[in-house]
Amino acid sequence: MSCRVRLARNVAGYPFVNRASDSQCRELMDLSRQVLLANDMPEGMIWVDLNASTARDRKLLVERHLISKKLDESKCRRAVAISGDESLSIMVNEEDHLRMQVIAPGLELSSALQRIASIDDTIEKKVDYAFSPRWGYLTACPTNVGTGIRFSVMLHLPALKITNEIERLRRAAKDLHLAVRGYYGEGSDSAGDFYQISNQVTLGRSEDELLDEFQNRILPQIIAYEKEARRALIERSPTLLDDRTHRALAILRSARLLGVEEAMKLLSRVRLGIHTGRLTTVDPNIINQLFLQVQPAHLQLQTDNDLNPDQLREARARIVRQSLEQAS
């Protein structure tokens, strides 16, 4: 569905965030703000001081994958700089001083790498990074040391889930030095059968070599695996597939109360139905948008109210019904 390249960088002369004093965190914020909002950065960058923002705004940023849960919950002085189109975000004072990410649609990892490398160069003109010839870019956690790079893709793998093959994928991923995480990255579950798959090795290979291995050797295998599971479902269990997908659509069309997990699960089944040609009357774009719209902070934003949990479930069901009426 989408892909992401992330770089972890630290400023030389400062301790990592977990050992930095309040004044050092403040200095890092001031330095980052100056550098990230400068004219040589992409146009329309905005700076969000997360210590001054509301919990709802922070949740909104998490739901859009612009900041991590960890940064949302952190007690340090922290911020995020975001480009106007939201394709670039740079977290300040997360685990590392700078965590920059470029999000691209589909599997456009190489263009995302080019873009992030050029942003890294721009920042590096003004900031001395913590670097060692032996270990490369020094990061708070040694599992990121070296290139500090993570390539990740968000894949929708509902057929592997239905056929109980996902555990086998997890085991295979471990052997291939890949991390399989949930919808919101580290420590999150696989809501809606979305899995974030990323490289774990960051040292000993160049960025291009890591990309080549991830994009050309590993990803095609995983995608082929899901396609095979979908084909097997269509050939061997067409009624089961039709039942799961049509039932999901029927519930979404008539439910009056919907929890976020249930909504994600049902939307995932409908998406599977569309992509296997079993549901032909639903617009896939509407379903893709709904994955975001049903998230709690996005719902609060759309309804412009502070809703309690029951009201949220009611509002979620209403928005889903209305969208599906338009989509059919």
Place this chain on the structure above:
Amino acid sequence: MQCDLCNKPAVVHEVTVKNGVKKEVHLCEEHATESGFAMPVQPPINKLLTQFVISHGSHAGAAAPVGKVSTRKCPECDLPYNQFRQSGILGCPQCYEAFAQQLAPLIQRAQDGATHHTGRTPRRAGKSIDRQLQRQRLIRELDQAVDSEQYERAAKIRDMLNSLEMETPQRPEEGAR
């Protein structure tokens, strides 16, 4: 099979052959104990665990270098190595030097055997690092080419290595590999 002495199921079976005569004994738990066929007594799990923990702990204590490592601190940020072992997070860039000996095998294991950086370098760090890394990369490519018997490619890489050596100014501090 039933116990020879009662109706309970037999749990001990003994077959002895003495002077060519085979003798079989089948006893339930109760009669086996009475007859001196001692049942292995399982120590309670908490005792097992305590024993394990104590013996593990005493081994760790006996090994002097391990004890030394546990009290080591980073001179720059004061992070004790033990704290890193618990959290997995280092305190500052200097920690990589301070704990180099302990970190090297950990990193190698986590990084699929890799021991050195070969990716991008900060331009401000100077061209020397670039050259050093380029040299490492070429050596690796040369090994791969020789392994796969691509001798023409290997010769080209060797030429590139030679010209890189010619360019490199002799500065002793660059040898920090």
